Amino acid sequence: MMNKTLDPPPQALTAAVHAEDVSVARGPRTVLHHLRFTVPRGQITGLLGPSGCGKSTLMRSIVGTQAKVTGALHVLGRQAGHPTLRSRIGYVTQAPSVYDDLTIRQNLDYFAAILDPRRTTTDRHQAVERALADVDLTRHADSLAGNLSGGQRSRVSLAVALLGTPELLVLDEPTVGLDPVLRRDLWNLFHDLAATRGATLLVSSHVMDEAERCHRLLLMREGEILADDTPEALRTRTATDTVEAAFLHLVDEAAAAARTKESTR
Numbered sequence: 001m002m003n004k005t006l007d008p009p010p011q012a013l014t015a016a017v018h019a020e021d022v023s024v025a026r027g028p029r030t031v032l033h034h035l036r037f038t039v040p041r042g043q044i045t046g047l048l049g050p051s052g053c054g055k056s057t058l059m060r061s062i063v064g065t066q067a068k069v070t071g072a073l074h075v076l077g078r079q080a081g082h083p084t085l086r087s088r089i090g091y092v093t094q095a096p097s098v099y100d101d102l103t104i105r106q107n108l109d110y111f112a113a114i115l116d117p118r119r120t121t122t123d124r125h126q127a128v129e130r131a132l133a134d135v136d137l138t139r140h141a142d143s144l145a146g147n148l149s150g151g152q153r154s155r156v157s158l159a160v161a162l163l164g165t166p167e168l169l170v171l172d173e174p175t176v177g178l179d180p181v182l183r184r185d186l187w188n189l190f191h192d193l194a195a196t197r198g199a200t201l202l203v204s205s206h207v208m209d210e211a212e213r214c215h216r217l218l219l220m221r222e223g224e225i226l227a228d229d230t231p232e233a234l235r236t237r238t239a240t241d242t243v244e245a246a247f248l249h250l251v252d253e254a255a256a257a258a259r260t261k262e263s264t265r
Contacts, residue, residue: 012074016041016168016200017062022071024057030223031057034071037218037228039202041167044194046211047204048247049220055204056094058220059170062202063091076167087115090161090169094176096153097160100146104137104156107145111160131159134189151178158186162193169193169201175210187213208244219247226250 012018017039024032032054039045047055060066061073064081073080076088098107108128112119119127132138135155140148145156154174161169171190175183187210193199194215203214211217212231219227219234227234227250231243238249 008072008074008077008079011038012072013077014041015039015074016076017202018072018074020072022061022069022073024054024061024066024070025068026057032061033223035225037225039200039218040216041200042194042198043215044190044201044203044213045216045218046214047202047218047220048208048211048243049206051206053220054223055206055220056172057223059091059172059202059204063089063170087164088167090164090166092154092157092161092169092171092174094172096150096157098145098148098153098156100144103142103144104132104148104159105141107156108132108159108163112163115164127163127165131162134162135159136185151182154178155182155186165197165199167199169199171201171203173204173206175205175207183210208242208247211243211247217243219250221251221254224254226254 009018009020015038019035019037022032022035023030035058047058049055057066061069062075062080064085069080075085078085099110102110105128108131109124112124112127129138132141135158137152137155137159140152145153148156154177158171158174175186178186190201190203194201203210205211214231216230217227217234218225226247229237234243234246235241238246240246240249
């Protein structure tokens with residue numbers, strides 16, 4: 001259970017996400033180790049690291065669906081998992097969540113009604129049409145979800161997350177398996193959401209070249225945050241030309257520090 005704090009620190013009130021000493025245990029194994037980081041509002045923050053490093057666990061913690069989270073984790077000024085955050089956060093998992101026997105439009109209509117039952121039919125229709133246009137699926141709106149490609153199914157899940165115009169979008173590896181053109185188009189959409197709608201995006205990936213598209217980066221390895229900085233600052237700090245090279249430099253640095261600590265015991 002998340003530790004409760006009565007008075008959030010000032011950073012938690014101004015940031016989209018603020019974590020202090022956040023850990024997650026799964027049985028006898030600790031998956032996340034005392035994480036401290038901040039996700040600024042209105043920007044794209046990339047959560048990068050190899051598969052199995054804890055990215056999905058951290059994202060579930062932020063959206064309030066992860067069990068056994070300790071520490072202080074605040075989202076949009078509230079304790080993670082607070083009921084008032086449900087309509088303010090859009091979450092897209094790695095596995096697309098759509099009904100195969102419904103068309104794309106019917107899926108979006110259904111989820112729009114679930115997200116806000118008080119919304120009028122006209123407002124719901126407008127939200128669905130906007131979401132379809134955002135993910136470039138208007139032409140395929142009447143196609144059965146069961147007949148879609150993997151990339152199209154992923155875009156439907158993203159459209160569902162966009163229905164409520166969320167303040168925070170948490171996207172778990174949204175570009176996996178997509179062709180280069182669609183990846184480019186999605187990243188253009190992400191930047192548009194941040195620039196024109198003021199949305200905050202937390203996007204996970206294990207593809208390091210996507211790091212260059214982010215305003216800020218959280219680099220993870222083995223359940224720990226190796227760095228929380230801008231791509232340019234990371235390259236400068238490590239005297240490298242790419243974020244991938246910077247990440248490898250930080251991994252080697254952390255391994256050397258661990259060996260030194262072990263040898264002095």
